Amino acid sequence: MLPILLKTLPFFALIGVGFWAGRRGIFPPDAVGWLTKFVFYFALSAMLFRFAANLSLSEIFDLPFVLAYLAASSLLYALAMAVALLRRRSLEEAAIEAQCAQSGNTGFLGVPMLVVLLGPAAAGPVLMVLTVDMVVFSSLITLIITGARGGQIGLHTLRLLAAGWLKNPMVVSIVLGLIWSGLALPVPGPVNEFLALLGGAATPGALFAIGASLAGRGAARLGDAVWLSFAKLILHPALCAIAAFWIFPVDPRAAGVMIAAASLPVAGNVYILAQHYGVAPQRVSTAILISTAASILTVTAVIAWITG
Secondary structure: OHHHHHHHHHHHHHHHHHHHHHHHOOOOHHHHHHHHHHHHHHHHHHHHHHHHHOOOHHHHOOHHHHHHHHHHHHHHHHHHHHHHHHOOOOHHHHHHHHHHHHOEOHHHHHHHHHHHHHOHHHHHHHHHHHHHHHHHHHHHHHHHHHHHOOOOOOHHHHHHHHHHHHHOHHHHHHHHHHHHHHOOOOOOHHHHHHHHHHHOOHHHHHHHHHHHHHOOOOOOOHHHHHHHHHHHHHHHHHHHHHHHHHHOOOOHHHHHHHHHHHOOOEOOHHHHHHHHHOOOHHHHHHHHHHHHHHHHHHHHHHHHHHHO
16 A cells, blocks of 8 residues: 555645645635636646547547446445435535545545546546536435425536536536547647647646645534545545446446545535525535545545556
């Protein structure tokens, strides 16, 4: 495990540098917001487009892989909701907690880190996990909260979901990359170099932004946050391992990437959703803080297991 820890440590060290800069006031919240936008709209989008454009659809989409990930994630989602309801939380809070338990930081942490640690072949499975998370589970929480608040779920709601997908640069980048790949168009050398140069900023930028954003988070409702961190870091990869190795015929290498992606800490966009809907933002913030800190050891252990 030590060799893997030495490989993962630089990634988490970048998060630590960002956290330190945020704590010291060197990188204030406004700066974090602008850096996040740069990574989200430009650097990470360039990286995702380049990956997708240089892969075939068969290298990204694999039905057993999708079914295994959906089954494991849906089971965890239902379990987290059930636990929240048993604790007498509202349906809206239960949905937010389920999103915490299921949604990992695949875009900002998983894509840059796992492709480096697990090799270029990991790009396809990581993109598939990211797509399922954004299209399925980010839509599911919107539908649940809309229904819980007595709103009508109709064509208007579906149009809003579709508009959200079209405005998400990660979704657009992956789709455009797949279209480019599907048309069998070669990526011109200068364009590929430009995308590589811009996409190269995604890894340090995203990790630094994660750390700086954590600097402003306080800790509250520790018991709830510890449970959600356990569900995300331990239960999610465990359920994915069961689904991929024993239920669905997933290629072992792709299954390993899925498990590693599932072991990532709680995604930062869950906090944005919690703030947007006004549902348990402090609880989500604490879960992000705890799961990110603990993932230094848990993600390392998972990667050591799947590569061993």
